[in-house]
Each structure stands twice: as structure tokens, then as C-alpha cells.
Amino acid sequence: MTVSRVVLVVFDGLRPDMIAGRMPELERFAHEALDFTAARSVFPSLTRVCTTSLATGCWPGAHGIVGNAFHARAVMADRACDTSNFDHLVRMEKALGRVITSDTLGAALVRHGKRMGAVHCGSAGAAFLLNPLVADQPGHWTFSIHGEHKTRTPEAVRRAVEACGPLPGTEIPKLDVCRYAGRVAGALALGPDGPDVTVVWLPEPDTSYHYRKIGSDEAYQAMRVADTVFGEIVHAIRSGPMGDETAIVALSDHGQIATVAEVDIATYLREAGLPASTEPGDDTVLAMTRGAAGELRTLRDDAGLLSATVDALNAHPEIGVVFARDDLPGTLSMDLVHHVHDRRPDLFYVMRSDDLPDPAGLPGRRAHGGGVPLGGGMHGGLQEREMHVVSLWQVPGGRTGKDDAPTALVDIAPTVASLLGLPFEAQGRALPILAPEPETAETLQTTIGQSILLRRRIGDRIYLDRLAT
DSSP: OOOOEEEEEEETTOOGGGOTTTOHHHHHHHHTSEEETTEEOOSSOOHHHHHHHHHHSOOHHHHOOOSSEEOOTTTOSSSOEETTOHHHHHHHHHHHSOSSOSOOHHHHHHHTTOOEEEEEOSOHHHHHHHSTTGGGSTTOEEEETTOGGGSSOHHHHHHHHHHHOSOOOOOSSOHHHHHHHHHHIIIIISSTTOOSEEEEEEOTTHHHHHHHOTTSHHHHHHHHHHHHHHHHHHHHHHTSTTGGGEEEEEEOSOOOEEEEEEOOHHHHHHHTTOOEESSOOTTOSEEEOOSSEEEEEEOSOOTTHHHHHHHHHHHSTTEEEEEESSOOTTOEEGGGGTOOSTTOOSEEEEEOEEEEEOTTSOEEEEEEOSSSOTTSEEOOSOOHHHHBOOEEEEOTTOOOEEEOOOEEGGGHHHHHHHHTTOOOOOSSOOOOSSSOOSOOOEEEEEEETTEEEEEEEETTEEEEEEEEO
């Protein structure tokens, strides 16, 4: 097996169970690839947490991006750091020294004379996190759909505009953005002088799932266009001079399920005598974030505050489970979901979810705390269809078929490094591309109330599976 290049195409938010009959290019690709059918996301199953785990091979407890937004008072005292915001990440870097506190695939590639390019059409913050030191890494570049001022390598945007025309609009569905991403990949990454590792990040179907509903005609249109772009990328690679030496990987970072209830957690806690806010003020005792899962951090030295907060959360019918930094009755330990970083909050709450049909007849429903229109898709929790991700590997000389070994986003970077023959220390493992692993997986169960946290162990590594109710 000779692999000289790796191209990863990420379909943001794509559920594996929605591919059949809707994405013919991806279906065709899967028939000639190795499909890791038990691939999972991380917790919270939020894009920037996922991006950073993909880029580092580490769980949030090592890389430090503990949420799409999280409170860090040394950076901002009056609001959470929004990791989709390029400028917020720059502020974080200045205040904390490092945004990501673990090694990255990009940095490892530099150490061994390899190059990485990214065509990123999600948020500017996610593009930043994919390769945060890109400006200091010769031959590396990140194109951001948000323009020259939202990437540390603005020349990549200038080159793209010269080759592909003006940046597209961002109307939803983001069809033109997906098409533009394909053209940029062809112009900047897939030619003979392209980088050793290329990441193409498509914003669909995630955006349309959020704002046009998962089972809508617009969401299916977005899936078709993203699928067509993927087919064009695969064709360009396989018909090119390095087609026989290029590994192509199709991925998603998380899934989505429909929102069927919206709860204002801040108001609920305030009415319970626990002033909480996403924008803390003088009278706030709990800084919080909202969504399908959110964080809570104490701002007062009050020994009973967290226990009272846990009791209030568990009394709400739309709260599914609470994770705690410390050992508190009525909670699960954050250690179980790989959160041991100093930046972790005091509490994570996860909203209720189930696998019943949504209004479009698709399985999976959840409550959420806002962020998208009610009825739109959401993610962030541990429901099976949020956690189940696409992981298809078409590698020269590699296996094809299906493998149900536990795997997660943390395995992407070490597998890419392994394919290129590079050493890379990570919490994830290099996946069994050539031959099945001899170990068998063990299922671990932790019960709290009516919920069961399921995890899987293979060797000395433990992977999240899902929260069953």
C-alpha cells in the first residue's frame, strides 16, 4: 500500500441513516470503501468540539474546546467565548496563550515536511480550529468562505477568488457555497502540486437541517448538491495522476434530530431562585450556555449552589441528564464523557431526547434550549442519531466492506498520520484499514434514573456510544 495523499471530505451534520436513496455518489463510494458502521461523535456533539477532536485526535478533556461556546472569564467576563467567532478565538489565544492545548495533525505534518490545505465553508472559527497554527507552518493554508479577514492565510482566499470567481452568497440552502467549495478544492488542492492532506468541509446538510428542518425538500436538495460535489471531487482525484496513491475519506462530525420542545433554562433557574444568564451581570450566580446541551458555571463561593442547581435541573421534565465536575448526587461524572480539562464547567445539562418519529416521520426528537427555530434540527447531546457519524475510508490497498469496531472522531488524525507513515501521539488510535483488529469490544453501561450511558471499550480505549432512555 502506497498512500502519498489523503483527502477528507466532511459533510457537516450528515446522518448515516439518511444517505440511502438520497446521495447516490456517496452510496457508490461506500460500496468500494471500508465503512465503520459504529463511528461516533464526541460530547458535546457540537461542530467546533468535533472539529477540534478531528484535528487533534484528542477528546475535549485534552484539547480544551469544551463547547461551541463556553465561559472563560479570563477572556470575556460578560459573555461566553463563541468558538464560531474568529475574533473571539484570537482574543482567547492572547489571554490564555493557546486555544488548543494538545498537538494537532497540522503541526505533526509540519514536523515531517508535509503540507495541509483546508477548504472550509463552515464558520470562520471552525476553520481556525482545524489548523490553528497554519500561518506559522510553511506550505499550509486554510481557505475560509468568510473571506480574507477570517483566516490566517488570506492568500488562500485571494488564490481561490482568482481561480473560481467571487465568493458566493450564503443563502440557505447553501448550494452555491457547496459548489464553490468543490471548485476551490479542484483549483487549489487536487492538482499535482497540492498538499499532502486536504480537508474539504461542506456546510450542508447541517445548515438546512437547522433552519429548514431535517425532512424538508430544501434539506434534501442540499444533500443532493453536496453529494454531487463529493462525486466531482472523487472523480477529479481518481482520474488524476495521483489517483492510485490517494486515500479518500468521507466523514460527518455529528448528526441531528428534530426539536419538538423549547425550554428557557435561564428563566426556569431564575424562578427557582438561581439567577443564571448567558451574559452574566452583577446579580448572576450561574453563567450558562444554551442548546441541546449546555454548561453551567458558579460565579459565587456557595457550597450549596451546585447541589441546588442539580436538584432544579433534575426536576424539569425536559432535562435528560446532568454531568458534574465534582461528585454530586443526581449526576454522572464528566470523566465518563472525557471531560477532565481545566476549562470544563461545573455542570453540563443535556436536554431530553428519544427515538420516536419526528413530524416528517424520521426517527429522533429532542427538547432544546434555543439556537434554532422550533422544529429545526439540533445536536449537541448523546442521542444515538446525534452521535452516529459517517466514516467511509477508500484507501489504496485497504479493506472494503463494513467494520463495527468502536471508533470516533478522535481516530481520524492518527489514522491519517499512519497512512502517511508519520508518528503522531493522540488519544485516538489508527484505525484497522488493512486488517481487522484482534480485540473484541466490550460494552459499558452506567445508569442514572431512567437513562443509561452506553460506552464501548476496545483495548485500553473507551468510546462514547449513546445515552439510552
